[in-house]
Amino acid sequence: xxxxxxxGKPVMVDVSHKLPxxxxxxxxxxxxxxxxxxxALNGGVGKGDALAVAELAGIMxxxxxxxxxxxxxxxxxxxxxxxxxxxPPQVVFTATCKTSAQTxxxxxxxxxxxxxxxxxxxxxxxxxxxxxIREIKLLSKEGGKSGPWTAAPTSDR
Amino acid sequence: xxxxxxxGKPVMVDVSHKLPxxxxxxxxxxxxxxxxxxxALNGGVGKGDALAVAELAGIMxxxxxxxxxxxxxxxxxxxxxxxxxxxPPQVVFTATCKTSAQTxxxxxxxxxxxxxxxxxxxxxxxxxxxxxIREIKLLSKEGGKSGPWTAAPTSDR
Amino acid sequence: xxxxxxxGKPVMVDVSHKLPxxxxxxxxxxxxxxxxxxxALNGGVGKGDALAVAELAGIMxxxxxxxxxxxxxxxxxxxxxxxxxxxPPQVVFTATCKTSAQTxxxxxxxxxxxxxxxxxxxxxxxxxxxxxIREIKLLSKEGGKSGPWTAAPTSDR
Amino acid sequence: xxxxxxxGKPVMVDVSHKLPxxxxxxxxxxxxxxxxxxxALNGGVGKGDALAVAELAGIMxxxxxxxxxxxxxxxxxxxxxxxxxxxPPQVVFTATCKTSAQTxxxxxxxxxxxxxxxxxxxxxxxxxxxxxIREIKLLSKEGGKSGPWTAAPTSDR
Amino acid sequence: xxxxxxxGKPVMVDVSHKLPxxxxxxxxxxxxxxxxxxxALNGGVGKGDALAVAELAGIMxxxxxxxxxxxxxxxxxxxxxxxxxxxPPQVVFTATCKTSAQTxxxxxxxxxxxxxxxxxxxxxxxxxxxxxIREIKLLSKEGGKSGPWTAAPTSDR
Amino acid sequence: xxxxxxxGKPVMVDVSHKLPxxxxxxxxxxxxxxxxxxxALNGGVGKGDALAVAELAGIMxxxxxxxxxxxxxxxxxxxxxxxxxxxPPQVVFTATCKTSAQTxxxxxxxxxxxxxxxxxxxxxxxxxxxxxIREIKLLSKEGGKSGPWTAAPTSDR
Numbered sequence: 018x019x020x021x022x023x024x025g026k027p028v029m030v031d032v033s034h035k036l037p038x039x040x041x042x043x044x045x046x047x048x049x050x051x052x053x054x055x056x057a058l059n060g061g062v063g064k065g066d067a068l069a070v071a072e073l074a075g076i077m078x079x080x081x082x083x084x085x086x087x088x089x090x091x092x093x094x095x096x097x098x099x100x101x102x103x104x105p106p107q108v109v110f111t112a113t114c115k116t117s118a119q120t121x122x123x124x125x126x127x128x129x130x131x132x133x134x135x136x137x138x139x140x141x142x143x144x145x146x147x148x149x150i151r152e153i154k155l156l157s158k159e160g161g162k163s164g165p166w167t168a169a170p171t172s173d174r
Numbered sequence: 175x176x177x178x179x180x181x182g183k184p185v186m187v188d189v190s191h192k193l194p195x196x197x198x199x200x201x202x203x204x205x206x207x208x209x210x211x212x213x214a215l216n217g218g219v220g221k222g223d224a225l226a227v228a229e230l231a232g233i234m235x236x237x238x239x240x241x242x243x244x245x246x247x248x249x250x251x252x253x254x255x256x257x258x259x260x261x262p263p264q265v266v267f268t269a270t271c272k273t274s275a276q277t278x279x280x281x282x283x284x285x286x287x288x289x290x291x292x293x294x295x296x297x298x299x300x301x302x303x304x305x306x307i308r309e310i311k312l313l314s315k316e317g318g319k320s321g322p323w324t325a326a327p328t329s330d331r
Numbered sequence: 332x333x334x335x336x337x338x339g340k341p342v343m344v345d346v347s348h349k350l351p352x353x354x355x356x357x358x359x360x361x362x363x364x365x366x367x368x369x370x371a372l373n374g375g376v377g378k379g380d381a382l383a384v385a386e387l388a389g390i391m392x393x394x395x396x397x398x399x400x401x402x403x404x405x406x407x408x409x410x411x412x413x414x415x416x417x418x419p420p421q422v423v424f425t426a427t428c429k430t431s432a433q434t435x436x437x438x439x440x441x442x443x444x445x446x447x448x449x450x451x452x453x454x455x456x457x458x459x460x461x462x463x464i465r466e467i468k469l470l471s472k473e474g475g476k477s478g479p480w481t482a483a484p485t486s487d488r
Numbered sequence: 489x490x491x492x493x494x495x496g497k498p499v500m501v502d503v504s505h506k507l508p509x510x511x512x513x514x515x516x517x518x519x520x521x522x523x524x525x526x527x528a529l530n531g532g533v534g535k536g537d538a539l540a541v542a543e544l545a546g547i548m549x550x551x552x553x554x555x556x557x558x559x560x561x562x563x564x565x566x567x568x569x570x571x572x573x574x575x576p577p578q579v580v581f582t583a584t585c586k587t588s589a590q591t592x593x594x595x596x597x598x599x600x601x602x603x604x605x606x607x608x609x610x611x612x613x614x615x616x617x618x619x620x621i622r623e624i625k626l627l628s629k630e631g632g633k634s635g636p637w638t639a640a641p642t643s644d645r
Numbered sequence: 646x647x648x649x650x651x652x653g654k655p656v657m658v659d660v661s662h663k664l665p666x667x668x669x670x671x672x673x674x675x676x677x678x679x680x681x682x683x684x685a686l687n688g689g690v691g692k693g694d695a696l697a698v699a700e701l702a703g704i705m706x707x708x709x710x711x712x713x714x715x716x717x718x719x720x721x722x723x724x725x726x727x728x729x730x731x732x733p734p735q736v737v738f739t740a741t742c743k744t745s746a747q748t749x750x751x752x753x754x755x756x757x758x759x760x761x762x763x764x765x766x767x768x769x770x771x772x773x774x775x776x777x778i779r780e781i782k783l784l785s786k787e788g789g790k791s792g793p794w795t796a797a798p799t800s801d802r
Numbered sequence: 803x804x805x806x807x808x809x810g811k812p813v814m815v816d817v818s819h820k821l822p823x824x825x826x827x828x829x830x831x832x833x834x835x836x837x838x839x840x841x842a843l844n845g846g847v848g849k850g851d852a853l854a855v856a857e858l859a860g861i862m863x864x865x866x867x868x869x870x871x872x873x874x875x876x877x878x879x880x881x882x883x884x885x886x887x888x889x890p891p892q893v894v895f896t897a898t899c900k901t902s903a904q905t906x907x908x909x910x911x912x913x914x915x916x917x918x919x920x921x922x923x924x925x926x927x928x929x930x931x932x933x934x935i936r937e938i939k940l941l942s943k944e945g946g947k948s949g950p951w952t953a954a955p956t957s958d959r
Contacts, residue, residue, distance in 0.1 A: 021297050023726065027227050027697070029704055031724035033667060033743040039504060069380070069498070070184050073387055074244050076500055077558050081242070085289050086296045087231050087705050091721055093562055095590060096502035098494065115504040119723060123303065124296050131288050131307070132242050139243045139281050140178050146280065146323055150288070150310035155303050166303055180412065184383070186390055188410035190353060190429040196818060226694070226812070230701055233814055234872050244391050248407055250876055252904060253816035255808065272818045276409060335611050337883065341541050341854070343861055345881035347824060347900040384498050388558050395556070399603050400610045401545050401862050405878055433880060437617065438610050445602050445621070446556050453557045453595050454492050460594065460637055464602070464624035469617050480617055510661060537854070540655070544858055547657055548715050564719055566747060567659035569651065586661040649925050655855050698812050702872050713866070713917050714924045715859050751931065752924050759916050759935070760870050767871045767909050768806050774908065774940050774951055778916070781935035794931055 021088050029088050032119035040160035041115045044126035046134040047152040048108045050141070055106050057144035067140040068101040071110065075099035075133030079114055082128045092118045094125060099133050110134055111156070121161050127153060178245050186245050189276035196274050197317035201283035203267045203291035204309040207298070212263050214301035224297040225258040228267065232256035232290030236271055239285045249275045251282060256290050267291055268313070278318050284310060335402050343402050346433035353431050354474035358440035360424045360448035361466040364455070369420050371458035381454040382415040385424065389413035389447030393428055396442045406432045408439060413447050424448055425470070435475050441467060492559055500559050503590035510588050511631035515597035517581045517605035518623040521612070526577050528615035538611040539572040542581065546570035546604030550585055553599045563589045565596060570604050581605055582627070592632050598624060649716055657716050660747035667745050668788035672754035674738045674762035675780040678769070683734050685772035695768040696729040699738065703727035703761030707742055710756045720746045722753060727761050738762055739784070749789050755781060806873050814873050817904035824902050825945035829911035831895045831919035832937040835926070840891050842929035852925040853886040856895065860884035860918030864899055867913045877903045879910060884918050895919055896941070906946050912938060 021027060050058065058067055076097045083091040096115035101108050112129035114122040134150045141148060157167045178184060207215065215224055233254045240248040253272035258265050269286035271279040291307045298305060314324045335341060364372065372381055390411045397405040410429035415422050426443035428436040448464045455462060471481045492498060521529065529538055547568045554562040567586035572579050583600035585593040605621045612619060628638045649655060678686065686695055704725045711719040724743035729736050740757035742750040762778045769776060785795045806812060835843065843852055861882045868876040881900035886893050897914035899907040919935045926933060942952045 021300070022223060025223060026726070026728055027223065027701055027704065029707075029722065029725040031726075031743060033723035033745060066179060066182060066184065066383070069383060070244055070387060073384060073498055073558055074242065076498065077391075077555075078242055079500075080554055080562055083708055084705075085231065085235055085238070085242075086293050087227055087701055089296060090723065091708055093564065093589075093721065094500065095504035095561065097500040098497070098502075100497055115502060117504060118721075123299060124292065127292055127295060127307075131292060131310075134310075135281065135284055135288055136243050138284060139246060142280060143178070146312050146315070147325065148311070150284075151308045153288075153291075153307035153310070154305070158303070168304065183412070183414055184387055184390070186393075186408065186411040188412075188429065190409035190431065192409075223697070226697060227701060230698060230812055230872055233812065234705075234869075236814075237868055237876055240394055241391075244387055247409065248394055250407065250878065250903075251814065252818035252875065254814040255811070255816075257811055272816060274818060275407075335614070336537060339537060340883070340885055341537065341858055341861070343864075343879065343882040345883075345900060347880035347902060380493060380496060380498065384558055388556065392556055397865055398862075399545065399549055399552070399556075400607050401541055401858055403610060404880065405865055407878065432878075437613060438606065441606055441609060441621075445606055445624075448624075449595065449598055449602060450557050452598060453560060456594060457492070460626050460629070461639065462625070464598075465622045467602075467605075467621035467624070468619070472617070482618065540851070540854060541858060544655055544715055544855060547655070548712075548862075550657075551711055551719055564721065564746075565657065566661035566718065568657040569654070569659075571654055586659060588661060649928070650851060653851060655851065694807060694810060694812065698872055702870065706870055709870070713859065713863055713870075714921050715855055717924060751927060752920065755920055755923060755935075759920060759938075762938075763909065763912055763916060764871050766912060767874060770908060771806070774943070775953065776939070778912075778938035779936045781916075781919075781938070782933070783931050786931070796932065 027088055029090060035119035037117045037119055038160050039117050040121045042122045042126040042158040043113045043156040044130045045156055046110045046130035046150060048134045048137050049149045049151055050106050051145045051147040053145040054141040054148050057141050067137060070140060071133040071136040072099040072101055074136035075112055075129040078132035079125045079129035082125045086124050089124050090120050092116045092122060097129060099129050108137060121158055123155055123158050127155060184245055186247060192276040194274045194276055195317050197278045198272045199278060199280045199283040199315040200270045200313040201287045202313055203287035203307060205265045205291045205294050206306045206308060207263050208302045208304040210302040211298040211305050214298050224294060227297060228290040228293040229256040229258050231293040232269055232286040235289035236282045236286035239282045243281050246281050247277050249273045249279060254286060256286050265294060278315055280312055280315050284312060341402055343404060349433035351431045351433055352474050354435045355429045356436045356440040356472040357427045357470040358444045359470055360444035360464060362422045362448045362451050363463045363465055364420050365459045365461040367459040368455040368462050371455050381451060384454060385447040385450040386413040386415050388450035389426055389443040392446035393439045393443035396439045400438050403438050404434050406430045406436060411443060413443050422451060435472055437469055437472050441469060498559055500561060506590035508588045508590055509631050511592045512586045513592060513594045513597040513629040514584045514627040515601045516627055517601035517621060519579045519605045519608050520620045520622055521577050522616045522618040524616040525612040525619050528612050541611060542604040542607040543570040543572050545607040546583055546600040549603035550596045550600035553596045557595050560595050561591050563587045563593060568600060570600050579608060592629055594626055594629050598626060655716055657718060663747035665745045665747055666788050668749045669743045670749060670751045670754040670786040671741045671784040672758045673784055674758035674778060676736045676762045676765050677777045677779060678734045679773045679775040681773040682769040682776050685769050695765060698768060699761040699764040700727040700729050702764040703740055703757040706760035707753045707757035710753045714752050717752050718748050720744045720750060725757060727757050736765060749786055751783055751786050755783060812873055814875060820904035822902045822904055823945050825906045826900045827906060827908045827911040827943040828898045828941040829915045830941055831915035831935060833893045833919045833922050834934045834936055835891050836930045836932045838930040839926040839933050842926050852922060855925060856918040856921040857884040857886050859921040860897055860914040863917035864910045864914035867910045871909050874909050875905050877901045877907060884914050893922060906943055908940055908943050912940060
């Protein structure tokens with residue numbers, strides 16, 4: 018099913034026979050904030066600043082995905098955008114990545130969203146350690162042999 | 175509330191006046207697997223192997239936390255352990271980090287658990303892109319001025 | 332004079348016989364902006380945002396100093412702050428680093444200021460490529476065998 | 489003016505619609521040396537060695553530009569050359585970078601020159617902390633939509 | 646003979662005039678194990694696990710080759726496989742790398758094999774520090790101007 | 803025997819109960835050069851330069867050991883020296899590392915020597931791909947619970 022193993026050995030899957038095609042992926046990460054963290058984000062810290070730091074951390078993490086995820090191919094990302102929106106009591110980070118390559122950018126989008134969420138946790142943990150990162154998931158992807166894919170709340174899950 | 179900002183500027187908080195003390199943190203990340211991903215983990219991929227790769231990725235990510243999280247202090251980790259357990263339809267990664275330092279290792283434990291979860295996603299995404307990482311959270315921490323802390327399902331949250 | 336070479340070979344100087352002491356260093360980098368870059372910073376881009384991105388890049392670069400500067404010792408930084416101030420037609424970045432270690436943090440402060448300046452260039456280069464980074468220099472340092480040092484416009488230079 | 493922000497959010501600009509073209513950029517960094525640093529470079533340290541270490545550090549830094557500059561695209565560099573020339577009381581580092589990509593290599597050349605300069609500072613700082621890095625600037629660039637550009641001492645500045 | 650130097654200066658060789666072609670390289674590293682290390686691998690540690698950790702470390706190191714080897718070009722690897730086989734008293738790691746680029750992947754394959762060998766040493770050094778890594782060498786390479794090459798035990802050596 | 807595994811899981815061994823002590827390790831790597839590579843080192847390339855680049859690469863690699871070797875602890879190195887000596891037809895790299903920490907610096911010394919050897923290969927591979935890195939091994943170590951250790955050609959091996 019997965020080509021990540023050959024004869025029981027993990028491998029970086031051979032994609033050298035594939036042609037590069039346009040790829041896109043969108044992922045999100047949701048951070049649930051207890052009241053103290055929510056108050057810190059709105060008040061003491063400054064909402065814009067903390068979200069901005071988290072967004073930038075997400076962009077930078079996308080570029081390091083192949084260092085973090087052992088079997089990921091290094092990809093020449095051509096676009097990364099991370100947006101954090103506060104909808105109390107949650108912050109939703111949405112990450113969009115693009116490239117032209119032989120493999121997709123799902124892991125880059127997921128890593129960007131995940132690290133943005135971890136960074137927000139770091140910024141607010143003095144207020145509350147009870148924050149929970151939930152729902153890091155792929156929203157959609159385009160390109161590649163398998164074509165477009167969109168998360169379906171009821172079917173695949 | 176948070177010392178991560180001074181005059182609206184993000185800073186790596188000054189801890190130079192603190193003495194190093196023993197620190198520990200435990201975090202977990204839960205990955206929900208749709209049936210196709212569960213089947214791949216149990217069958218085609220080999221459960222042990224995929225979990226082992228994810229655990230190792232988590233350990234290595236813990237060491238890179240201060241590169242990923244912009245305002246984290248670099249810490250000399252003295253212990254990192256990541257354990258993945260399959261309880262269908264979920265895999266639960268538990269990460270434990272220790273150090274002797276002026277600040278805690280909460281972010282290291284959360285990063286280790288989070289990257290282990292992202293790595294499992296990568297290993298199984300050929301089977302299903304509908305996996306969801308949920309419940310990345312701190313379970314407990316020890317050491318430091320604020321002392322021990324344990325996640326309480328009903329109080330802080 | 333310099334211990335960076337032994338028998339003509341570059342070495343990471345042996346400081347294992349020294350005791351860690353409190354260290355601090357302050358450095359600055361000045362970026363001169365042509366009118367088009369100045370207008371972009373004040374208008375199209377948003378002053379606060381571009382400076383904030385540059386400041387954060389400086390903080391993160393400070394943590395990677397020993398990777399960039401071949402003979403620098405890895406140091407456990409305990410404080411990093413980078414502040415960018417616009418005084419038309421210049422932006423002045425001031426970086427302050429602290430640690431407790433056997434060697435000083437001059438290079439960390441200089442690297443933080445320098446990368447902040449490079450990042451500002453990147454943010455504004457679509458408006459003008461004629462920006463010039465000038466005056467990256469150490470302002471002061473404290474701690475260590477040689478004690479405090481302050482830049483003197485007329486004596487040492 | 490700059491596409492580095494969308495709706496106030498920093499982004500890695502989307503270049504996925506562009507075709508890769510040949511790119512080149514040349515940048516320089518000038519380090520001013522007080523007499524004690526100059527003497528150390530000429531005498532105790534060995535001129536060739538210190539400049540060689542700085543040049544190599546610049547080449548290696550060029551490859552890490554996208555890690556240091558938050559919104560830089562990762563680029564497959566096809567050529568990097570850094571040359572340091574002593575013209576007392578200054579050392580001038582000139583960095584030339586090339587690639588075939590959707591964006592230019594100005595930041596890579598500036599980063600290479602800047603890190604070479606910082607490395608020279610590190611090698612000579614035992615002799616004098618009064619060195620000043622000045623005039624990190626782009627000299628010229630070729631390729632891309634905006635075509636060739638050359639620094640003009642009197643016009644753009 | 647080698648283009649790694651121009652006028653006595655080390656350079657990242659200019660390959661911008663070349664067209665990308667398919668490249669492959671295979672390298673091996675042999676680790677000789679004293680009896681105590683061999684016993685630890687077979688018994689206390691668990692053969693599969695230690696070899697698996699080493700193989701994964703080799704794959705990840707291949708992706709960082711251009712960071713480690715100063716004049717190496719960054720390459721978009723399209724395939725990496727590392728296999729460790731125990732033939733008492735030795736473990737032989739074989740690494741295969743592929744890409745489509747202007748330069749070859751010999752250094753990536755050698756680095757993967759070498760770091761896998763170093764990792765095995767780390768895993769077993771509590772049992773014996775007398776292990777020796779020997780015979781890190783290129784087995785074969787394909788692609789590029791010079792065409793295919795295969796190690797010949799008696800001719801080239 | 804080895805504490806690198808707990809219940810079959812790889813772990814970064816818990817050393818948090820240990821006190822930091824002075825540590826030192828010396829390792830070597832031998833590169834065998836076919837005639838064409840030897841000629842390139844002596845003639846076309848410039849012996850001093852190629853060895854100097856390799857030595858510097860070794861120093862920088864020592865600082866990245868914990869990134870490359872999955873279960874290595876991050877250590878604050880206080881001294882790194884790498885020396886390459888040509889004894890035709892071989893080059894011998896000797897790496898010495900020191901720190902004050904809870905674990906030893908054997909892996910740092912081995913990594914420094916190994917990467918220096920790989921770098922020399924890279925510099926000379928245009929002349930001959932038949933070079934062989936052999937005999938990467940630990941020469942001696944001091945400090946820690948197990949005390950001093952010296953390689954014995956006949957006993958442990």
